[in-house]
Amino acid sequence: QAGMITRPVRERSIETIAAMVENGIRKSGFEEVGLLSLSSADHTEIGEIAKGLADRYEGSNVSLSLPSTRVDAFNITLANEFSRNGRRSGLTFAPEGGSERMRKVINKMVSEEDLIRTVAAAYSHGWRQVKLYFMVGLPTETDEDVLQVADLAKKVIAKGREVTGQNDIRCTVSIGGFVPKPHTPFQWAAQLDHETTDRRLKKLRDVVREDKRYGRAIGFRYHDGKPGIVEGLLSRGDRRVGAIIEQVWRDGGRFDGWSEHFSYDRWMTAASLALAGTGIDVDWYTTRERDYDEVLPWDHLDSGLDKDWLWGDWEDALAVADGSSDVEIEDCRWTPCYDCGVCPEMNTEIQIGPTGHTLLPLAVV
Ligand code: SF4
Incomplete structure (x- = not known):
């Protein structure tokens, strides 16, 4: 969604970024800097930025990081710059789809070879831990697509052991549930129900754990599917969802983003109360696919995107999914x-x- 509604790409200048970093450190007292834009590694001058910032703060207590990067060996060089001052914790890459087919559906053009080549570079540069981020529940996904995450993770470990000659290589697989969002080509898509999400994740976890050779080197992080359904309800809800939120609050709902306070049952009870007599339910908002003709609750909000273009992109994604197109x-x-x-x-x-x-060194005061 962020990649749609914040178009077009407008880069901040290297001087502005450096000034923001310096200001942030001076005025907040914090010492950790993360370059958290949508895709910092795509900045045309990211190499200069990384080197410039690393030079400026070398020897200080300031640590720099680039949280998640594209699957691209160049980013290892960047990560090396950023970690000059600190620990080499982990490098995160986001292939997002477990199978090649799924990655094509979401237009994420990362091949398995790209990923393996990139992690090989990471391990051979001394990184011991690689994190991979995936999504479960993408449109048209099957169990098989998700199980391929395990294959990828095993290949990553195998490659890491090969290039380092060591066994203490780790790969953490982190999985988030996909929630379709307004103003994106997937605004018409059906969200995966939480039962299927949980079943797929459990299957994947079992496959990873049962593996004698690689299982212990693979960490597995995920959440169950229920909070994703509430997120989906809030994401694509209309004004009637306001009554559900109020009802949840009246029933004692507070800090629902914290898992220890989250109650799925409270949300579902509130929804059936608030939606009584409307003829619709939570599934109608979440797990239902929409048609072209449906008036969407956010159609009156203009992000500049052409609705027909979004629809065309959605149709392309479906055509790629069933193999009838390769766009x-x-x-x-x-x-x-x-x-x-x-x-x-x-x-x-x-x-x-x-x-x-380029950045000049900061004058020492
Ligand atoms: S109109 Fe859209 S596709 Fe064309 S340059 Fe702008 S953001 Fe890119």
Whole structure:
């Protein structure tokens, strides 16, 4: 969603980023800096930024990090720069889809070879722990797609052992449940029900644990599917969901984002009370696929995206899923504009470098 509604790409200059970092450190008293934009590693001058910041703060208590990076060996160089001052904890990559088919559906063009090559570079540069982030419940997903996460993780460990000649290699697989969001091509998609989500995750966990050779080297992090259904309800709800939220609050719901306070039953009871007589239920908001003709509750909010373009992208995703098409949508930064509608609608344009600027060392006061 963030990749849709914040279009087009507009990069901050290297000087602005450095000033924000310096200001943040001075005025907050914190010493950890994470470059948390959507895709920091895609910044045209990220190499300079990494080197410039690492130089500036070398020898100080400030630690720098690039939380999650694309699957790309260049990012290992970046991670090495960022970790100059601190620990080499873990490197996170986000292939997101377990199988090649799933990654094509979400237009995430990462091949298994890319991933293996990248982790090989990471392990051989001294990183001992690699984290991989995936989603479960993507449109058209099957059990088989999810089980391929285990295969990937095993191959990652095997490669790590091969390139380092050591056994203490770890790979943590972290899995989030997919929740379709408004203003995206998946706004029409059915969300996966929580029972199936849990069953798939359990199957995957069992397959990983049962593996004698690699199982112990693979960590597994996931949440059960129920909170995802509430997130889905809130994400694609209409004004009637307001009454559900109020009812949950009246029933004592507080801090539901904390798992120890979350009560799925409280949400479902509140929903059946608040939706009584409307003829719809939580499934109608979450696990139901929508048609082209349906008026969506957020249609009056304009993010600049052309609705027909989104629909076309959704149809393309489905065509890729069943193998009848092979379209890939490149990033419009590097290819001609494909008319998603944002730039003319919002009167903006892509703004990227390189500017050729570099950072000078900070004057010591
Ligand atoms: S209108 Fe064209 S250039 Fe602008 S964000 Fe959309 S595809 Fe990219």
